[in-house]
Amino acid sequence: MAVTRSEIRRWLAEHLVGRFAELKGLGGPGREHEAFAERLDWERHLAAHGWTCPAWPVEHGGRGLTFDEQVAFHEEYALADAPARVNHLGENLLGPTLIDLGTAQQKARFLPKIRAVEELWCQGYSEPGAGSDLAAVATSARLVDDQWVITGQKVWTSLAHVADWCFVLARTTPGSVGHKGLSYLLVPMRQPGVEVRPIRQLTGTAEFNEVFFDGARTDKDLVVGEPGGGWAVAMATLAYERGVSTLGQQVGFRRELDAVAALADPEDMVLQEQLARAAVELSVMRSHALRTRGSDPSVSKLLWAGWHRRLGELAMRARGAESMVMGDDLDQWQRLYLFSRADTIYGGSDEIQRNIIAERVLGLPREARG
Ligand SMILES: Cc1cc2nc3c(=O)[nH]c(=O)nc-3n(C[C@H](O)[C@H](O)[C@H](O)COP(=O)(O)OP(=O)(O)OC[C@H]3O[C@@H](n4cnc5c(N)ncnc54)[C@H](O)[C@@H]3O)c2cc1C
Numbered sequence: 001m002a003v004t005r006s007e008i009r010r011w012l013a014e015h016l017v018g019r020f021a022e023l024k025g026l027g028g029p030g031r032e033h034e035a036f037a038e039r040l041d042w043e044r045h046l047a048a049h050g051w052t053c054p055a056w057p058v059e060h061g062g063r064g065l066t067f068d069e070q071v072a073f074h075e076e077y078a079l080a081d082a083p084a085r086v087n088h089l090g091e092n093l094l095g096p097t098l099i100d101l102g103t104a105q106q107k108a109r110f111l112p113k114i115r116a117v118e119e120l121w122c123q124g125y126s127e128p129g130a131g132s133d134l135a136a137v138a139t140s141a142r143l144v145d146d147q148w149v150i151t152g153q154k155v156w157t158s159l160a161h162v163a164d165w166c167f168v169l170a171r172t173t174p175g176s177v178g179h180k181g182l183s184y185l186l187v188p189m190r191q192p193g194v195e196v197r198p199i200r201q202l203t204g205t206a207e208f209n210e211v212f213f214d215g216a217r218t219d220k221d222l223v224v225g226e227p228g229g230g231w232a233v234a235m236a237t238l239a240y241e242r243g244v245s246t247l248g249q250q251v252g253f254r255r256e257l258d259a260v261a262a263l264a265d266p267e268d269m270v271l272q273e274q275l276a277r278a279a280v281e282l283s284v285m286r287s288h289a290l291r292t293r294g295s296d297p298s299v300s301k302l303l304w305a306g307w308h309r310r311l312g313e314l315a316m317r318a319r320g321a322e323s324m325v326m327g328d329d330l331d332q333w334q335r336l337y338l339f340s341r342a343d344t345i346y347g348g349s350d351e352i353q354r355n356i357i358a359e360r361v362l363g364l365p366r367e368a369r370g
Pocket residue numbers: 122123124125126127128130131132133155156157158159208342345346347348349350351352355
């Protein structure tokens with residue numbers, strides 16, 4: 001089902017009206033608390049009109065959009081200033097993983113609920129002792145009768161407080177170490193063995209959490225891939241993390257850059273030069289993303305994360321001394337400055353992206369592993 005830019009633009013113009021128009025520009029990293037329930041409504045409205053999961057194949061309820069059509073969708077969505085999506089993790093991470101690696105029963109059970117935004121997902125990978133070194137995961141799961149019983153702690157779990165389900169990387173082979181013996185489990189969040197504790201951030205909001213599993217349960221067949229073969233599944237999920245949506249994200253970056261430029265003193269030549277450089281870098285990022293068609297996610301992540309973090313610093317400089325004073329709440333520039341510090345950490349830190357580029361792209365020797 002081919003789709004054109006003008007069709008997407010027209011649909012958004014017709015539907016992003018009334019109560020939905022009030023949601024323009026709301027949500028996103030660092031601002032997930034903004035109008036969450038209303039954004040959920042909007043996302044269900046998108047679903048009712050077939051605009052969630054447009055990249056999924058038609059047989060799984062998507063539109064099977066081509067790369068160029070996906071770019072058009074994400075860019076038009078961002079140009080319309082439509083609200084940030086609430087089920088990104090279900091639509092863009094778990095859904096494609098199940099489509100590629102799930103069983104027929106798992107696809108039938110979960111994909112329609114993701115597409116309809118009836119079930120929200122979170123990602124249970126990181127732990128206090130396992131971040132960049134994800135293979136150090138210690139959360140364990142063992143089979144008792146027909147269920148996995150899970151014990152351990154996850155951390156930095158974005159949106160766990162609103163999620164119905166979590167895809168959890170857990171150690172299922174006792175005594176195993178490293179990549180071996182891990183399994184990728186689908187775990188319901190609303191059960192007695194799961195406790196979610198919000199982590200309050202510098203920005204004052206709490207959009208990620210600690211998640212404690214204390215005898216939490218999930219059915220035996222809710223393991224994606226082979227038991228003990230979860231590492232490959234977890235890596236497949238990460239490969240989807242930085243997809244085409246980066247191009248939509250860049251439209252938002254352009255809007256932020258223009259707004260920072262509007263704040264800047266035209267006589268401050270150093271700042272003006274830095275803003276000009278940021279504009280050029282943004283154009284280069286767009287050309288790079290279009291040319292490589294999302295095939296080198298580590299380079300894209302490294303470029304955009306550093307760029308956005310520097311934009312937060314430029315915003316502070318543009319606002320001058322005023323930027324250091326806080327009113328009742330942070331303003332949008334203070335929030336941008338503080339939350340963009342996280343950009344170079346989540347989804348793989350800058351150092352880890354550089355390691356990947358060095359080893360997989362440049363073919364340099366692998367770093368020594370302890
Ligand atoms: C906003 C945000 C949202 C997140 N959401 C989620 C989520 O939903 N689910 C989830 O599972 N996780 C989530 N995370 C966690 C994120 O994946 C981890 O923070 C990240 O992988 C880094 O792990 P760490 O924090 O344990 O730092 P560490 O791995 O302890 O790293 C600390 C420092 O050491 C550096 N370092 C580590 N190893 C190396 C190396 N081999 N070579 C060079 N330098 C190295 C790192 O780059 C970093 O600077 C989120 C994080 C943030 C900031």
